[in-house]
Amino acid sequence: MSTPDPSTTAVPTGDAEEVAALRSRLDSLLPAAIEDLKDLVRIPSIAFAGYDREPVRRSAEAVAALLREAGMAEVVIESVEDGSPAVIGRTPAADGRPTVMLYAHHDVQPTGDVEDWTSAPFDPVERDGRLYGRGAADDKAGVMAHVTALRLVGEELAADGIGVTVFVEGEEEAGSPTFRPFIETHRDRLAADLIIVADSANWAVGTPALTTSLRGVVDLVVEVRALDHAVHSGLFGGPVLDALTQLSRLLATLHDEHGEVAVEGLLRAEDPTVEMEESDYRRDAGVVEGLDLSGRGSLTSRLWTRPALSVIGIDAPAVRDASNTLVPVSRAKVSLRIPPGEDPATAMEALVTHLERHAPTTAEVTVQRGEQGKPYQARHEAPAMDLARGAFARAWGVPAVDTGLGGSIPFIADLLEVFPRAEVLVTGVEDPESRAHGVDESLHLEEFAKVCLAEALLLRGAGALDRSRA
Structure with missing residues (x-):
């Protein structure tokens, strides 16, 4: 990927000798x-839902043990009604000193078909400088980045009076359904001046990124019903189109002939000022050789500042189980990523309206609304941003790139609403080859070391920030 020249001046976070000493300890x-x-x-x-909850509890207990070992003064495991266990570790600030909250999550995505993995997803394996396994990058690496940074500079922070709160959520991959009531219930424990969210990606191996925008997300399930029950396709096919065919035709209306989202009323944000190499994108995304890309405009605009719509699941008979019958009912889950500035409720209504307008008269179409997550746009110029740029530059030896991210972290909007005076930094433990959520998820171990060093430098520099406690 191409790397633009930095446009801001980074705040110093220690001289070269201090950084070298910290690197040696790391x-x-x-x-x-x-x-x-x-x-x-x-x-x-x-x-x-539907998975054994005992491992989630066990994971929370393991994280709590790590935070205690790292020297946190108070560590508790908490949950709210119907929520998964989260871990809160605290070392309170001295009077008048700032508090930094470090966020990560200890839950993980399902594995998909384990036969597709090169090695078992929950049996971590090192290969060619990377650690493979589900959660190795997203986001148990974020948890360990926090723990390692505290092992590095925790005593120094306590001596300086800087408060640290570590908040490790247990249901982020499931949509953070109880996130808002949790942070409201534990507001006093979680209040901070600076919030560091370690759940994003860097620009490339060797080049850090500071995530300054995130797309939001809305999703829904659309059901098409053509018959009360399955019937013989030879005896009854013709006057009736099966539900799966009709669902496919309806889904095809969501994009135009160029692959652009065709839903009316959706917002586009301003195009980014940086671009990536198409060859890098093709490699990292695993695009089959020889195929065209969809959409128009720059790659970064298609990834960060324009809506993107995907069909992420369909309920239909499997090919191996298919019989010669007309499918009576079929469902699809549709996921829409929305750019900064878009309102999720408005985007949801636009998507539902599109499906209703294009519904065939030959089937019943119903829509079940799902998740609504807000996008995020950071202030490009802020003291914490400059502090982070300085820390990244010292840890990597090259300037950080301000980037958007096509993925969504909807709870950031909740953090900003509950703690309106806090600054939020979104940092990365992943790289473009990490395959988060996918088969053979992995973490680049040399990059992980730089992430830990950068966070330690960030924490050391936090004492210089003006205190504006939420």
Whole structure:
């Protein structure tokens, strides 16, 4: 990927000698940190409905133990009604000193078909400088980045009076359904001046990124019913189109002939000022060789500042089980990513309206609304942003790139609403080859070391920030 010149001046976060000393201490801590990360990956902490909840509890207990070992003064496991266990670790600030909240999540995505993995998803394996396993990057690496940074500079922060709160959620991959009531219930414990969310991606291996925008998300399930029950396709096919065919025709209306989202009324944000190499995108996304890309405009605009719509699941007979019958009913889950500035409720109504307008008269179409997550747009110029740029530049040796992210972290809007005076930084533990949510998810271990160093530098520099406690 191409790297633009930095446009801002980074705040110093320690001279070269101090950084070298910290890096040397980190080198001695990394082997244990990686082994601890492997132990976390071995716990199949999937918080989705229908999965065993015991591993999620076990994962929370493992995180709590790590935070206690890292020297946090208070560590508790909490949940609200119907919620998964989250971990809160606190070392309170001295009077008049700032508090930094470090966020990550210990739950993970389902694995999909384990046969598609090169190695078992919950049996972490190192290959060619990367650690493979579900959650190795997203986001148990974020958990361990926080733990490792505290092992590095925790005592120094306590001596300086800087408060640190670590908040490790247990249901982010399931949509954070109880996130808002949780942070409202535990507002006093979680209040902070600076919030660091370690759940994003860097620009490339060797180049850090500061995520300044995130798309939001809305999703729904659309059902098409053509018959009361399945019937023989030979005897009854012709006057009736099966539900799966009709669903396919309806879904095809969601994009135009160029692959652009065809839903009216959706917002487009301003195009980014940076661009990535198409060859890098094709490689990282796994685009089949020889195929055209969809949509128009720059790649970064298509990824960060324009809506993107995907069909992420269909209920229909599997090919191996298919019989010669007309499918009576079929369902699809549709996910729409929305750019900064878009209102999720408005986007949801636009999507529902489109489906209703294009519904065939030959079938019943119903829509079940799902998740609504807000997008995020950071202030490009802020003291914490400059502090982060300085820390990243020292840890990586190159300037950070201000980027958007096509993915969504809807709870950031909740954090800003509950703690309106806090600054939020979204940092990355992943790289474009991490395959978060996918098969063979992995973490680049050299990049992980830089993430830990950068966070330690950030925490050391937080004392210089003006205190504006939420």
